[in-house]
Amino acid sequence: MKDFKNKVAVITGAANGFGVEFAKECAKREMKIVLADIDSENLKKVDETIKAMGAETLAVTLDVTVYEQVQALADKTIERFGQVDLLFNNAGVVVGGAAWEVPVRDWDWIIGTNVNGLVYGAKAFIPTMLKQDREAYIVNTASVAGLLTSPGLTIYHTTKHAAVALTESMYYDLQAMNSKIKMSVFCPGFVQTDLHNSYRHRPERFAADPQVDPYYATESYKRTLEVARHLIETGMPIDTIANTVFSAIEEEKFYITTHPEYEPIIGLRAKNILEGKNPDVSIFNK
Ligand SMILES: NC(=O)c1ccc[n+]([C@@H]2O[C@H](COP(=O)([O-])OP(=O)(O)OC[C@H]3O[C@@H](n4cnc5c(N)ncnc54)[C@H](O)[C@@H]3O)[C@@H](O)[C@H]2O)c1
Numbered sequence: 082m083k084d085f086k087n088k089v090a091v092i093t094g095a096a097n098g099f100g101v102e103f104a105k106e107c108a109k110r111e112m113k114i115v116l117a118d119i120d121s122e123n124l125k126k127v128d129e130t131i132k133a134m135g136a137e138t139l140a141v142t143l144d145v146t147v148y149e150q151v152q153a154l155a156d157k158t159i160e161r162f163g164q165v166d167l168l169f170n171n172a173g174v175v176v177g178g179a180a181w182e183v184p185v186r187d188w189d190w191i192i193g194t195n196v197n198g199l200v201y202g203a204k205a206f207i208p209t210m211l212k213q214d215r216e217a218y219i220v221n222t223a224s225v226a227g228l229l230t231s232p233g234l235t236i237y238h239t240t241k242h243a244a245v246a247l248t249e250s251m252y253y254d255l256q257a258m259n260s261k262i263k264m265s266v267f268c269p270g271f272v273q274t275d276l277h278n279s280y281r282h283r284p285e286r287f288a289a290d291p292q293v294d295p296y297y298a299t300e301s302y303k304r305t306l307e308v309a310r311h312l313i314e315t316g317m318p319i320d321t322i323a324n325t326v327f328s329a330i331e332e333e334k335f336y337i338t339t340h341p342e343y344e345p346i347i348g349l350r351a352k353n354i355l356e357g358k359n360p361d362v363s364i365f366n367k
Pocket residue numbers: 093094095096097098099100117118119120143144145146171172173174175194222223224225268269270271272273274275276277278279282284313316
């Protein structure tokens with residue numbers, strides 16, 4: 082996709098981090114923009130910023146873990162703007178910790194957001210895009226965590242591998258039917274966003290309650306929050322991200338990566354699989 086002017090973009094996770102950068106770039110490219118997020122307070126502020134850049138916007142508060150709300154987002158988009166051309170399935174959360182310690186509620190929350198959110202986005206928007214029968218584009222935000230594995234982040238890796246796999250598989254299906262819908266999967270390394278504060282964006286039904294589950298009062302849980310904070314705050318500055326992603330959309334580049342330093346780990350994992358070697362945690366101590 083090279084021509085953006087007057088086209089309609091929908092962005093989930095638009096109230097913080099990457100979503101805000103995507104929205105600003107859409108506004109610069111004179112698109113109409115639907116901003117969607119669970120964080121209604123920041124969403125309002127971002128909506129004001131994007132409107133002040135001259136863009137026509139629609140702000141929708143939603144929870145991407147609920148299919149009906151994602152379908153309602155698609156319906157509102159068509160009702161307001163009559164079409165959808167570019168979808169950023171971007172809302173996401175991070176949870177650290179050992180798989181067997183983390184409460185089931187956290188598994189449900191992160192799978193609901195990082196995996197089901199993408200599935201619901203596809204189900205709600207792709208049929209309309211197919212009916213439009215003209216160029217359309219979807220960027221699913223996964224992570225470099227979907228291309229490799231590492232200790233301490235089992236749930237996040239699980240969801241991000243699923244995000245890469247489901248995007249690749251849908252891409253094949255769309256290609257096989259000669260569809261005009263193109264896709265990319267965005268796989269960044271650590272970037273300075275609000276991701277370490279994911280607990281702020283828990284839907285009510287996934288609330289972390291130490292009365293119900295003592296894990297949330299443990300040192301182990303506090304350590305996972307601290308590790309996430311450190312990784313995000315020492316990550317790459319966010320200012321080049323929108324440019325990287327929009328260049329990839331223009332070139333129809335499927336895998337969008339940001340951190341070449343992870344390539345040896347991705348390569349080693351593939352090599353180990355092909356050579357029948359076991360994963361070795363010591364590579365992360367080098
Ligand atoms: N920042 C990084 O280092 C990094 C690296 C790789 C991948 N990612 C991915 O990038 C995406 C965007 O994250 P970010 O880094 O900009 O973090 P962020 O926290 O700044 O933004 C994420 C946004 O998603 C929204 N959100 C969370 N749960 C939601 C829900 N149930 N319904 C609707 N909106 C919801 C949040 O309110 C927030 O505005 C995520 O999928 C994340 O996993 C981030």
